[in-house]
Amino acid sequence: MNFRPRVFGFVQAFAVILSLALPLVVAATSADARIGGGVSSGSRGARTFSAPPSTSTAPNAAQPFNRTITQPGSPGLGTPGGGFFNRPGMGLFGGLAAGFLGAGLLGMLFGGGMFGGIGGFSSIIGLMLQIGLIVFLVRLAMSWWQRRHESQTAYAGGPSPLSAQASYGSGMGFGLGSGSAPVQILPADYESFERLLGETQDAYSNEDVARLHTLATPEMVSYFVRDLDQNRARNVVNKVAATRLLQGDLAEAWREGDADYASVAMRYSLIDTYVDRATGRVVEGNGQPEEVTEVWTFLRPRGGNWELSAIQQT
Known part of the structure; x- marks a missing residue:
C-alpha cells in the first residue's frame, strides 16, 4: 500500500493548523499587564458570544472572551453530554487534543503504543485509522475556523458610528x-x-x-x-x-x-x-x-x- 499521498495531505493540513494556533498561543502567553491582564474577560449579558460592532476607534473585531461565567448553549463540563474536552474554553484545541488522544488509544489497541509502527498488518490498519481520524478532525477544525472568521468579518462590517x-x-x-x-x-x-x-x-x-x-x-x-x-x-x-x-x-x-x-x-x-x-x-x-x-x-x-x-x- 502507498501511504505517501495520505501522509503528505495530513502533514499539510496539520501545518495549517499550527500556523493558525501559533498567534493564539503567543497572544495567550504574552506578559500583558494593566487591569484585565491583556485578555478578554467578563460578560455582555445575552450578547456575550456575539462581537460588538466595529467602530472608528476599534475597526477590528473584538476578541471572544477568554474568561466568562456566561455559559454557551452547548453542554459543558458537569452537564449531561459534556466532558473534559467539551468544557467552555477548550474550543478548537480541546477538540484536537481529544482527537489525538483517541488516535493514540487506537494505536495501543492495535498493539503499537501511541502512534505505533507498521510492523504488522494490524498495525497498518491501526495507522490508517489514526491518520483518517486526524485528517477528519483537522478538516473539521479548519471548517470551524473559517466559519468563525467569516462571522467576525460580518461583525466588522456592521454599523459604524457617525463621523461627528x-x-x-x-x-x-x-x-x-x-x-x-x-x-x-x-x-x-x-x-x-x-x-x-x-x-x-x-x-x-x-x-x-x-x-x-x-x-x-x-x-x-x-x-x-x-x-x-x-x-x-x-x-x-x-x-x-x-x-x-x-x-x-x-x-x-x-x-x-x-x-x-x-x-x-x-x-x-x-x-x-x-x-x-x-x-x-x-x-x-x-x-x-x-x-x-x-x-x-x-x-x-x-x-x-x-x-x-x-x-x-x-
Missing part, C-alpha cells in the same frame, strides 16, 4: 454611535465611562479590592483578584499610572430586563510597569506611555450606577 465626535469630560471624544441603540447614552454616561477607565486602573494598581467592588461587577472583581494573587506569588506589583483617554466611541447600547448595557471602544494611553514588591525596583516595562485599544462593556442596574462588566481585546 462630541467631546465630554476632559475633552476626549466619544462618537455618537449608529443611532440604532435602544438605550440612550447621555453626556453624563460618557463621563462615567471615562471616569471608570481611570478609577479601575488606579484601584487595581493600588490592589484596592474593596474599591474595585464599587467599580466593577463581582465577576470582573473575581478575575482581578486572581490576577493580583498571581502577582503576589511572583512578588511583584502591577503599577499603572497616567491613564488618559485618547479616543472612544459607542459600539452598542441595549437593555436586558432591569439592566442597561453599553459597549464602548476606547483607545487610551498609560504607563504600565511591574515593580518588585519589596524594593520597588522596576522589573518589567520601560516607564514610557503606551497606547491600548479595548472594548469595555458597562452595566447599570435600574436605579444604580454604571460598573465595568467586561473588557475585550481588539
Whole structure:
C-alpha cells in the first residue's frame, strides 16, 4: 500500500493548523499587564458570544472572551453530554487534543503504543485509522475556523458610528454611535465611562479590592483578584499610572430586563510597569506611555450606577 499521498495531505493540513494556533498561543502567553491582564474577560449579558460592532476607534473585531461565567448553549463540563474536552474554553484545541488522544488509544489497541509502527498488518490498519481520524478532525477544525472568521468579518462590517465626535469630560471624544441603540447614552454616561477607565486602573494598581467592588461587577472583581494573587506569588506589583483617554466611541447600547448595557471602544494611553514588591525596583516595562485599544462593556442596574462588566481585546 502507498501511504505517501495520505501522509503528505495530513502533514499539510496539520501545518495549517499550527500556523493558525501559533498567534493564539503567543497572544495567550504574552506578559500583558494593566487591569484585565491583556485578555478578554467578563460578560455582555445575552450578547456575550456575539462581537460588538466595529467602530472608528476599534475597526477590528473584538476578541471572544477568554474568561466568562456566561455559559454557551452547548453542554459543558458537569452537564449531561459534556466532558473534559467539551468544557467552555477548550474550543478548537480541546477538540484536537481529544482527537489525538483517541488516535493514540487506537494505536495501543492495535498493539503499537501511541502512534505505533507498521510492523504488522494490524498495525497498518491501526495507522490508517489514526491518520483518517486526524485528517477528519483537522478538516473539521479548519471548517470551524473559517466559519468563525467569516462571522467576525460580518461583525466588522456592521454599523459604524457617525463621523461627528462630541467631546465630554476632559475633552476626549466619544462618537455618537449608529443611532440604532435602544438605550440612550447621555453626556453624563460618557463621563462615567471615562471616569471608570481611570478609577479601575488606579484601584487595581493600588490592589484596592474593596474599591474595585464599587467599580466593577463581582465577576470582573473575581478575575482581578486572581490576577493580583498571581502577582503576589511572583512578588511583584502591577503599577499603572497616567491613564488618559485618547479616543472612544459607542459600539452598542441595549437593555436586558432591569439592566442597561453599553459597549464602548476606547483607545487610551498609560504607563504600565511591574515593580518588585519589596524594593520597588522596576522589573518589567520601560516607564514610557503606551497606547491600548479595548472594548469595555458597562452595566447599570435600574436605579444604580454604571460598573465595568467586561473588557475585550481588539
